[in-house]
Amino acid sequence: MASEFNLRNIVRPHIWALTPYSSARDEYTGKEGIFLDANENPFGSATPTPHNRYPDPYQQEIKSLLAPIKGVRTDQIFLGNGSDEAIDLLIRATCRPSIDNIMILPPTYGMYEVSAHVNDVEVLKVPLTEAYQIDLEKILATVNATTKIIWVCTPNNPTGNSIDPERIHKLLSTFNGLVVVDEAYIDFSNQPSWTTQLEAYPNLVVLQTFSKAWGLASLRTGMCFASAELIRILNKIKPPYNIGGPSQALLLEALQQKDRVKVMIEDILQQRSYLAEALVKLPQVQQVYPSDANFLLVRFEDAKAAMAHLIDEKIIVRDRSKVILCDNCLRITVGTKEENEALIQSLKKLAMLTRSH
Numbered sequence: 001m002a003s004e005f006n007l008r009n010i011v012r013p014h015i016w017a018l019t020p021y022s023s024a025r026d027e028y029t030g031k032e033g034i035f036l037d038a039n040e041n042p043f044g045s046a047t048p049t050p051h052n053r054y055p056d057p058y059q060q061e062i063k064s065l066l067a068p069i070k071g072v073r074t075d076q077i078f079l080g081n082g083s084d085e086a087i088d089l090l091i092r093a094t095c096r097p098s099i100d101n102i103m104i105l106p107p108t109y110g111m112y113e114v115s116a117h118v119n120d121v122e123v124l125k126v127p128l129t130e131a132y133q134i135d136l137e138k139i140l141a142t143v144n145a146t147t148k149i150i151w152v153c154t155p156n157n158p159t160g161n162s163i164d165p166e167r168i169h170k171l172l173s174t175f176n177g178l179v180v181v182d183e184a185y186i187d188f189s190n191q192p193s194w195t196t197q198l199e200a201y202p203n204l205v206v207l208q209t210f211s212k213a214w215g216l217a218s219l220r221t222g223m224c225f226a227s228a229e230l231i232r233i234l235n236k237i238k239p240p241y242n243i244g245g246p247s248q249a250l251l252l253e254a255l256q257q258k259d260r261v262k263v264m265i266e267d268i269l270q271q272r273s274y275l276a277e278a279l280v281k282l283p284q285v286q287q288v289y290p291s292d293a294n295f296l297l298v299r300f301e302d303a304k305a306a307m308a309h310l311i312d313e314k315i316i317v318r319d320r321s322k323v324i325l326c327d328n329c330l331r332i333t334v335g336t337k338e339e340n341e342a343l344i345q346s347l348k349k350l351a352m353l354t355r356s357h
Contacts, residue, residue, distance in 0.1 A: 076231060090180060099146060102122075106128065
């Protein structure tokens with residue numbers, strides 16, 4: 001455990017004293033009654049389904065179903081408008097603009113840096129090793145007295161690999177700021193979630209999402225798991241009704257369909273194996289990197305040419321060539337069997353065209 005960690009030293013002082021906005025649903029949490037407290041439209045909505053009432057600001061019903069699934073307590077859960085809201089709130093809660101800093105480990109998810117810059121917070125960068133693992137010694141040599149958060153994405157985006165758990169354990173036990181482990185792709189990995197370590201490490205924060213395995217990207221709902229004390233801080237500074245009523249209703253439906261999610265994950269893993277085996281046989285593919293996610297990082301002889309060809313054929317992948325340690329790499333999301341086959345046939349066609357020239 002990080003023996004010197006104290007959340008009081010990490011959260012900005014004025015946040016502790018902040019009086020949060022009190023919404024109508026904070027002051028009366030019941031579901032029965034004549035509601036004349038929130039200036040809502042009493043006659044319904046300009047939609048077939050009424051949406052005229054404000055939703056639960058703390059999503060308690062969702063958390064009560066989610067907690068046993070994730071093996072945590074409800075007071076260890078924050079739900080945000082995508083994981084991006086939690087990312088932004090964590091930075092705003094802890095980092096004084098133009099004074100404090102965060103650390104990222106590129107190549108990694110881009111929103112950590114964007115959110116820091118929006119909040120006028122410096123970003124320290126320690127690249128991953130050539131094997132896409134965190135460089136623990138360099139990280140600890142680079143952090144300073146004003147480093148509040150280190151962001152670790154595992155399975156990592158865009159590389160797809162899981163970060164060595166032992167290195168994360170050492171980071172958590174050595175660094176006295178927050179270590180945020182972003183597990184957006186954990187459902188496609190055989191690694192255990194870091195939510196199992198919340199009691200052991202008070203400085204651990206875990207991010208997950210409903211966008212990937214649950215297939216709910218359009219609902220824009222992310223999960224943040226942390227100590228109850230830190231969750232209270234996030235609830236204190238979030239917008240009052242950050243998860244809309246329709247999203248909450250659909251999330252409640254989805255949480256009753258765990259078996260359906262399991263089947264989708266199995267299908268994606270099966271297709272990931274098929275896609276990796278097919279891609280590695282193509283002459284223009286130099287390397288298919290191991291993946292614990294729902295995508296593959298693939299190194300091409302000429303990623304720019306492959307990307308242009310695929311776009312011409314209306315097959316859209318992500319060019320990561322300009323990202324550090326990802327020269328000539330495309331990131332390819334695992335699709336359906338038919339989509340994956342179309343991708344492979346298109347790349348075979350490109351190989352034939354290249355040979356004929």
